[in-house]
Amino acid sequence: MTSPTSDDALARLADVVLSVARELDPTGPRAVDVVPLTGTEVLVMRWVDTNPGTTPSATADATALRRSNLSVALGSLVVKGMVERRAHPDDARTAQLFPTALAAESIGVLRTRWAETLRAALHEQGIEDDAVVSAVGLLERIEQGLRPSRDG
Template identity: 65%
Template sequence: MDRAVTDDLLAELADVVLRIAREVDPNGARLPEVVPLTGTEALVMRWVDRNPGSTPSAVADATALKRSNTSVALGSLVAKGMVERRPHPEDARTVQLFSTPLAGQSIARLHAHWSGVLRSALAGDERDVDATVALLTRIDAGLRDAGR
């Protein structure tokens, strides 16, 4: 029988997620092949990469960043060659955002790094990875929906 989900258990889940995030090295700062990003840049880059064609306003809304902070991060990402701004094909006043090939390469290297770190930590016991990803994805979506 499943153990009841208590507040203490949910707090422990949050704490474990935070500890893992620190250990995985979310920015890949030690990888010379990965373009170094600040935390805000990484948050914006992740959204743009997963949602090509987003507008700066949509990115700000989705990431819960102030528009000015989003604008600064996007300017930096453009300067680093990670994001490309394109006029919207139907409305030239609107800008759409896209990941560049450099971003794709950097993200692929970072994902390979993360995969290696997690595979090593799991030491061959990968039984619950699918269920864990599904649970964490559901939590992520629930948190995003609750913030709206």
Template identity: 65%
Template structure:
């Protein structure tokens, strides 16, 4: 049975995704006014923002970072004013992580930047965006599951 989706096509898809990510990089040629983050910090910030009140242990597990690397990234995010550590009201030994107002503003600017760039690139031809999003989300989830 011949597959319509060849390994070459899948490799090209991965390459296109990487090229697009470089083009929409907020610190690239079209830098925007957001708090600059390293790749590891962005990974942790994304988790904290999407999972308010999570613990450092949960963040380490979800991001596949070693505790020491997560600790460094969290320390940097706290120093940059992006993440707030709060004691758990039920267990003072546990810390909960939350995005700050500064983080929310940066994320809002970043999302507007991305949406604007993609809208400009698509023009009036946005008919496949929903299906593309669903496919890429499914790939992301399955890749994430496969590496855990």
């Protein structure tokens, strides 16, 4: 049986995650060649990109945004050319959301930049690929654990 992780270790983990996130911030000063987005727009865009065809209701639920805040973010993303709204093929009253080619291009630029930045940092520290795979798995499990359960 393993002992529980100390509060100090968990707080340090959160602090490091936030520090890394600040270095990779897609809304930060280094994001000069991508479509500028607010933090809320990034949250919505991330969901739409990984769930093409999603609905506004599902997006609001998944991002824990109020419908009014989601509506403003979606409107802005549409104006910026990042999201396309389409009528659902089976129910024209329902909108579906899809990332655009411009969104794919901006996201591709960000992913390339993130990979280059992290590769350089990992190389400098002598960190091996298997450690990255383990870290990703751990962080994905933490992310899942932080989301409220929708099963009941």
